[in-house]
Amino acid sequence: MKPRIALFCACLLATPAFAAPGVMLKDDELKATASAAAASLGRVAKGASVEILARQGGWTQVTSAGKTGWVRILAVKSSAPAAGAGDVLGLVQAGTSKRDPGKVVAVAGLRGLNEEELRQARFNPDELLLLDRYASNRSDAERHARDAGLRPASVAYLPDPKGQQRENRPSSWSDGQ
Amino acid sequence: MKIHAFSVKPILALLTAAALGIGPARAGGLDDILKGLLKPPPAETPRQPTTPTAPTQPAAPTQPTAPAAKPEKPRDQLLKALLGGNASPEEEARIGQQIAGNLLGAAPLVRDDTLQRYVNRVGRWVSLQSERPDLAWHFGVIDTDDLNAFAAPGGYVFLTKGLYRKLRNEAELAGVLGHEIGHVIRKHHLKLLQQSQGIAALGGFLGRKLKDESQVVQNLIGNGAEIVARGLDKDAEYEADRIGMVLTARAGYDAYALPAVLAEIGHVAKSDKSVSLLFKTHPLPEDRLEHLSEAAGDRLDGLPEGQAGEKRFYRLR
Numbered sequence: 422m423k424p425r426i427a428l429f430c431a432c433l434l435a436t437p438a439f440a441a442p443g444v445m446l447k448d449d450e451l452k453a454t455a456s457a458a459a460a461s462l463g464r465v466a467k468g469a470s471v472e473i474l475a476r477q478g479g480w481t482q483v484t485s486a487g488k489t490g491w492v493r494i495l496a497v498k499s500s501a502p503a504a505g506a507g508d509v510l511g512l513v514q515a516g517t518s519k520r521d522p523g524k525v526v527a528v529a530g531l532r533g534l535n536e537e538e539l540r541q542a543r544f545n546p547d548e549l550l551l552l553d554r555y556a557s558n559r560s561d562a563e564r565h566a567r568d569a570g571l572r573p574a575s576v577a578y579l580p581d582p583k584g585q586q587r588e589n590r591p592s593s594w595s596d597g598q
Numbered sequence: 599m600k601i602h603a604f605s606v607k608p609i610l611a612l613l614t615a616a617a618l619g620i621g622p623a624r625a626g627g628l629d630d631i632l633k634g635l636l637k638p639p640p641a642e643t644p645r646q647p648t649t650p651t652a653p654t655q656p657a658a659p660t661q662p663t664a665p666a667a668k669p670e671k672p673r674d675q676l677l678k679a680l681l682g683g684n685a686s687p688e689e690e691a692r693i694g695q696q697i698a699g700n701l702l703g704a705a706p707l708v709r710d711d712t713l714q715r716y717v718n719r720v721g722r723w724v725s726l727q728s729e730r731p732d733l734a735w736h737f738g739v740i741d742t743d744d745l746n747a748f749a750a751p752g753g754y755v756f757l758t759k760g761l762y763r764k765l766r767n768e769a770e771l772a773g774v775l776g777h778e779i780g781h782v783i784r785k786h787h788l789k790l791l792q793q794s795q796g797i798a799a800l801g802g803f804l805g806r807k808l809k810d811e812s813q814v815v816q817n818l819i820g821n822g823a824e825i826v827a828r829g830l831d832k833d834a835e836y837e838a839d840r841i842g843m844v845l846t847a848r849a850g851y852d853a854y855a856l857p858a859v860l861a862e863i864g865h866v867a868k869s870d871k872s873v874s875l876l877f878k879t880h881p882l883p884e885d886r887l888e889h890l891s892e893a894a895g896d897r898l899d900g901l902p903e904g905q906a907g908e909k910r911f912y913r914l915r
Contacts, residue, residue, distance in 0.1 A: 446888050457899050478903050479854065494854050495891035498884065502865035533871055534742040534758065538704050542822035548702035549695065552738050555707075555714040559731070562722035569768075569910055571850030573727065574902055579840040581833070582892040 443473040443483065443499045451490035455480035462490040473499055685788060687752070691734060693788070694752030696815045698736070700823035701748060701756060705740040708759050708914075713739055716912045720768060721755060721775040727848035728841075730783045737775060745863060746876045748826045749778040751788050760872055763914060764862055768907030773846045773856030780841030786834040787825065791818055829879030836881070836889045843890060852904040860886050 447467050452459040455477040465471065471483040471492075480491045557565075566573075685693070707714060714737075721737035733753035740756050745764060747757040755778040765771050781787065819825045839856065847853035864883030866873050880886070 446884070446891055457896055479898055479901065493891070493894075493896075495857055495887065495894055498861050498864070498887055502862060532705075532741070532743050534705050534740075534744040534746065535875065536824065536827040539701070539827045540821045540824040542700045542704035544696070544699040545703040545706065546699060548706050549699045551707055552698065552702065552736050555711070555718050555738065556734070556736050557715070557718035557722040559722070559726060562719050562726060565719040566723045566850065569905070569907060571723070571905060571907075572902070573850055574848055574904070576844050576847045576853075576898070576901065578844050579893040579897060581837065581840075582889070582895075 441473045441499050442501055443471045443481075443497045445469045445471060445485075445492075445496060446498050447496050449492040449496040451483075451485065451488060451492060452480075453490055455482070455491045459491070462488055465492060470500075471497060473497065685751075687733070690785070690788065691752030693791070693815055693819065694750040694754045696812065697750035697787075697819055697823060697825055698754040698756075700819075701750070701826060702738075702740065704823055705742040705758070708739045708741045710739075710914070713762075713912055713914065717757075717762075717771065717775075720771055721779070724772050724776050724845050724849045725753070725779050727845045728779055728783050733782070735779075743872055744875060745866065745872050747774050747778050749781040749787065750826070751782065751785065753782055755779060755782065759914065761863075765859065765911070766908065767852075767855070768911045769846060769851035769855035769905060770859045771911070772849055772851045773842055773859055775842075776845035776849075777838045777842030777856060779845060780838035781830070781834065783841070784834070784837060786830050786838070789834075790825070790828070790830055827875060827879065832881050836886065836893075839886050839890055840893050843894070847898070847901055847904055850904055852906050853898055853901055855904075855906070857887055857890055860890075 445465050445467050449465055451462040451465050453462055465483070465485045469485055471485040473481055473483055474489070475482040476494065477491075479494050481494045481497055482489065482491050483497060717739055718735075718737045722735055725731060725733070725735045730753075735753040735755070737755045738757075739762050740758055742758045743760040744758050745761045747755070747761055749755050755775055757774055757778070761774065762771075765774070820828075839860075842856045843853055846855055860883040863873065863876070864887070868877060868882075881889075
């Protein structure tokens, strides 16, 4: 098991550098490897700036104050948008209209969906019929999953953490201030 | 925000009395609703009083018989079931259909068959991991540059083209759809209707005659598709996030895809018009991420690594 993890880490580290600035969303322990059982290298406090280096499963490798280790992926948030596909709607484009200005009347060339439009919306039966035509059924969806090699996993729903605190459930991660 | 001052019983009494007092008698019961259900919905907007939308039998002449013995009219059943918190799947679907049709009136489907079929397959697969796998699930990408996603009772799920463009892989799509599926399976919008709009609708109901059940539904949901602009309470959003994450994982995708979308949305300037409705109706992405982090804790540690499905992801032209 251990060597496999090490190998996997090595692979991840070998992938193109992915260093991105991030910020801690909560206090977390910095682990030597991507595992809850790994040795602790210290703590990183909520709000601390980190450098995000890699990802493995539910863990993110970060550098914080000169120390490099792993924290849970949900404990850290990247502070810059991912490069690439996601930027289509970025601010840069928001100001420039791609559309024929004579055709669409919309602020900054973007077609939005505001509350007033929603309130005024009229029932559109044709679109509803079209929607119906696109519907998938169980076997169609299962075929898609099979073709994609998706393997269903058994995962329990996550309880509401608020209710959980009331129950005084012990937990290894809660920083409980 | 929540209206607790009213209890359901007196409302029902009032309602029954009102129903008997006004409406022209209409034969048939739930069957009428069912008949209307699987067919294309009325072609006219329900608010136009001139168009008869369902086959209407001539009003039974006069003499009200014993109130208890009379079969309830569809509209009364619907309203009562909703206010009582036990709408049948058919009634639920009928309400969802009205909301979906109205929403599509505000923003039509993106004209891209491949996209729409793809989103339906992914969404249907995710829905199969829920406890309501056999609802009549419908998924659609609507043509607006806003960043948002919507759900309506009975299995209607929409995301905007703007949000779709932000997605980087199929797992992220599954995560967004999973969140909306969460709203549907926990009946969040039905609860919202019960809590607030139901009572407001009753006022409207008492005030004027409603011709048919589609008017009842419209009256219940308010104007057009405003219900999707009204927003649920924070806890419902957090619950949907937790469900979305789990359904994504169950479906074999990367469990952390929904959080990745939230982080990405968090990078859009709060002042950007494309997120104003989203941020008005949802907790801020940072808060949602924090909540997910707390909820997940170490519970997902043993999870097999899911797929991102980046190559398979259908990209908009």
